[in-house]
Amino acid sequence: DTEVTQTPKHLVMGMTNKKSLKCEQHMGHRAMYWYKQKAKKPPELMFVYSYEKLSINESVPSRFSPECPNSSLLNLHLHALQPEDSALYLCASSQGKTSGKTDTQYFGPGTRLTVL
Amino acid sequence: QKEVEQDPGPLSVPEGAIVSLNCTYSNSAFQYFMWYRQYSRKGPELLMYTYSSGNKEDGRFTAQVDKSSKYISLFIRDSQPSDSATYLCAMSASTFSGGYNKLIFGAGTRLAVHP
Numbered sequence: 001d002t003e004v005t006q007t008p009k010h011l012v013m014g015m016t017n018k019k020s021l022k023c024e025q026h027m028g029h030r031a032m033y034w035y036k037q038k039a040k041k042p043p044e045l046m047f048v049y050s051y052e053k054l055s056i057n058e059s060v061p062s063r064f065s066p067e068c069p070n071s072s073l074l075n076l077h078l079h080a081l082q083p084e085d086s087a088l089y090l091c092a093s094s095q096g097k098t099s100g101k102t103d104t105q106y107f108g109p110g111t112r113l114t115v116l
Numbered sequence: 117q118k119e120v121e122q123d124p125g126p127l128s129v130p131e132g133a134i135v136s137l138n139c140t141y142s143n144s145a146f147q148y149f150m151w152y153r154q155y156s157r158k159g160p161e162l163l164m165y166t167y168s169s170g171n172k173e174d175g176r177f178t179a180q181v182d183k184s185s186k187y188i189s190l191f192i193r194d195s196q197p198s199d200s201a202t203y204l205c206a207m208s209a210s211t212f213s214g215g216y217n218k219l220i221f222g223a224g225t226r227l228a229v230h231p
Contacts, residue, residue, distance in 0.1 A: 040224075042221035042222065042223055043221060050215045056218070090159050103217060107162075109158055110159045112157065
């Protein structure tokens with residue numbers, strides 16, 4: 001099973017709202033990722049968690065706040081977003097092994113976010 | 117110059133055609149090459165994964181890597197309307213010591229297979 005689940009599927013929020021996106025995997029993967037994808041563009045990496053620790057923050061504005069409560073869950077907390085933050089937010093996971101090889105990332109279906 | 121170049125298309129072919137999708141790259145440290153398929157409004161789905169140079173076949177799909185030319189290809193035989201999607205190439209160097217890897221994506225090629 002290579003399933004990554006994300007909730008909600010769709011989210012509409014105002015610029016003053018606070019909301020959270022959730023991601024879950026039960027593959028025993030130890031690396032989890034947040035990506036942002038605009039229409040007709042490839043995914044852009046936002047954050048990487050490795051063994052529940054934040055390893056990469058790609059200079060993402062502080063209105064996006066990631067959280068990794070445990071090895072299976074990844075959250076993205078949203079606050080005071082702008083209309084240009086409207087996009088598909090994708091979660092991915094990988095085994096996270098340091099064998100000298102890369103390990104493949106498996107993506108969830110995404111949350112389509114609209115900021116009004 | 118982008119690290120990974122991919123023609124965004126769109127590419128329109130008749131059903132049954134052989135499709136060739138390509139990416140070029142500039143970073144010689146890349147050793148791991150992936151193709152993802154993404155249907156409209158869905159997440160990317162891993163299609164093929166190849167290490168270093170060579171060919172890999174899976175059903176109607178063949179991935180080729182030519183590291184000397186820094187060029188990768190995905191061939192789809194007997195294309196079907198259900199193959200209509202965006203195809204993203206992605207590549208990475210070795211896994212970081214922290215146990216994660218960073219994928220560099222191409223722009224994605226939009227493919228339409230018409231009956």
